[in-house]
Amino acid sequence: MKKLLIVDGSNLLFQMFFGMPARITGKDGRGIWGTLGFTGALIKIIKLTSPTHILVIFDGEHKNERTETDSEYKANRRDFSETPDEGNPFSQLFDIYSVLDFMGILHFETTDCETDDLIATYAKKYSGEYDIIISSQDSDFFQLVGENVRILRYRGEKTVLCDTEYVRAKTGVLPSEYADFKCLTGDGSDNIKGIYGVGAKTAAELINTYKTLDGVVCNAGNIKKTSLREAVLCGRERLIKNKKLIKLTGNAEIPVKAEDAIFEDRGFSSGEVLSLTGLK
Numbered sequence: 078m079k080k081l082l083i084v085d086g087s088n089l090l091f092q093m094f095f096g097m098p099a100r101i102t103g104k105d106g107r108g109i110w111g112t113l114g115f116t117g118a119l120i121k122i123i124k125l126t127s128p129t130h131i132l133v134i135f136d137g138e139h140k141n142e143r144t145e146t147d148s149e150y151k152a153n154r155r156d157f158s159e160t161p162d163e164g165n166p167f168s169q170l171f172d173i174y175s176v177l178d179f180m181g182i183l184h185f186e187t188t189d190c191e192t193d194d195l196i197a198t199y200a201k202k203y204s205g206e207y208d209i210i211i212s213s214q215d216s217d218f219f220q221l222v223g224e225n226v227r228i229l230r231y232r233g234e235k236t237v238l239c240d241t242e243y244v245r246a247k248t249g250v251l252p253s254e255y256a257d258f259k260c261l262t263g264d265g266s267d268n269i270k271g272i273y274g275v276g277a278k279t280a281a282e283l284i285n286t287y288k289t290l291d292g293v294v295c296n297a298g299n300i301k302k303t304s305l306r307e308a309v310l311c312g313r314e315r316l317i318k319n320k321k322l323i324k325l326t327g328n329a330e331i332p333v334k335a336e337d338a339i340f341e342d343r344g345f346s347s348g349e350v351l352s353l354t355g356l357k
Contacts, residue, residue, distance in 0.1 A: 078208045078225075081335050082128035083196050085213035086135040086184065089231070090115055090173065092214060094166035103356050108162060111169040112356060116176050117347035122231055123340075125238075126210050130338040133177055134195055135170070137186030146321045153268040172356055179354045180345070183338040193217055194329045200226050201327035203335045210238070217259070219244045220325055222252035249281030257290035260319035269322055272312040274304060283309075290316060 093114030101110040123131070143150045162168035177184045187195055193215065200209050204225040211218050212229045219239065222228060228239040237243065241252055250258045261280035263271025275283075283300075287293045294313050300306035309316075351357035 079130060079206065080126065080128045081130045081132070081199070081203060081207040081209050081338065082122070082126050082340075083199055083209065083211045084119065084122070084131070084133040085192055085196065085211065085215060085218075086133045086173075087192060088213045088215055089118060090135075090166050090170065092231075093118055094169065100163070103351070107172075108169060109172060109351065109356050111166055112172040112176060113347060113351060115169075115173050116350050118231055119180075119182075120345070120347055120350075121233075122212050122229065123342060125236065126212075126229065128210070128340055130207070130335055131182050131340040132199065132333075132335070132338045133182055133184040134192050135184065135186045136192050137188055139187065139189050141191065143191070143322050147269070147318055149268050149270075150322055151267050153265075172354075175354050175356070176350055179350060180343075182340060183333060185332055188332070190329045193325055194327075195331065197221055197325035197327040198329040198331055199335060202331065207335060217264075217323065217325065219248070219252055220255040220259075221327075222255075248277065250284050254284050254289070256320070256324045257293075258284050259323050260290050260316050261293070263319070264323065267322070269319055270315065271319070272315065273308045275308065279305065290320060 090111060094111035097110040097114040099110060100108060101113055103109040141150070157165045157167055174184065196211055196218065200211065200221045203209060204223065207225065209226045210229050211221065211226070212231060214230055218228045222239060222241055222244050230237045230239060244250075244252045244255060248255060248258060258280050261272050261275050261283060262277055263269045283293050287296050293309060294316060297306060297309040297313065300309060345353070348357065
């Protein structure tokens with residue numbers, strides 16, 4: 078079976094820009110540590126997964142429908158528009174695009190939806206004909222895991238390839254139940270509030286008992302623990318809103334077909350790539 082590697086480009090950029098131990102500069106004095114880290118990580122991910130096709134997707138600037146549902150959605154995210162280059166990961170973005178072009182890897186920015194939605198669409202549309210690996214630290218993608226869809230969380234020697242059993246062992250629920258589970262716990266990274274007092278263990282217990290978020294809401298009056306029952310009853314509107322924020326429907330319009338993302342590995346190291354692109 079063909080293998081499609083989908084890289085959450087912005088996620089990997091931030092991971093490498095802020096995670097590199099040294100602030101490395103290129104021959105012109107510009108910072109390239111994020112680019113070097115991104116390139117090295119991508120090469121290692123490619124070696125780990127041996128894809129036949131690769132897509133790297135970055136978040137672009139566009140209207141976000143989720144902020145219309147909840148104005149607080151991602152309101153905790155830092156605005157880098159006035160941040161100096163040494164603290165701004167986006168300052169190295171075009172160098173990363175040059176690297177991807179040199180490596181023959183198809184890449185683009187989203188124009189009318191979040192990267193998560195577009196990745197979900199590729200996963201759902203092509204999982205019947207491709208073995209799909211999504212490279213990202215974002216746990217929202219757990220809801221997409223299935224027979225031909227896995228999540229790679231790149232962490233050097235501690236890299237993990239997440240399948241159904243991994244998700245169940247880590248969260249206590251199945252991938253198909255993960256979005257409902259997350260609605261109950263909330264998501265601090267996206268500034269989504271959950272139900273007061275409900276952590277991962279309690280959320281898993283509720284989902285395992287009532288099967289779905291709708292089941293939890295409909296049976297809220299039957300929850301034995303008084304404080305939990307009242308919290309769920311008071312938070313029903315919050316749960317409905319959370320479902321709109323967290324669920325990845327996979328119905329976005331795709332800008333390119335997966336078959337156009339064919340990849341041929343030429344075996345370059347990260348240092349060679351940066352040298353040959355004039356960055357180092």
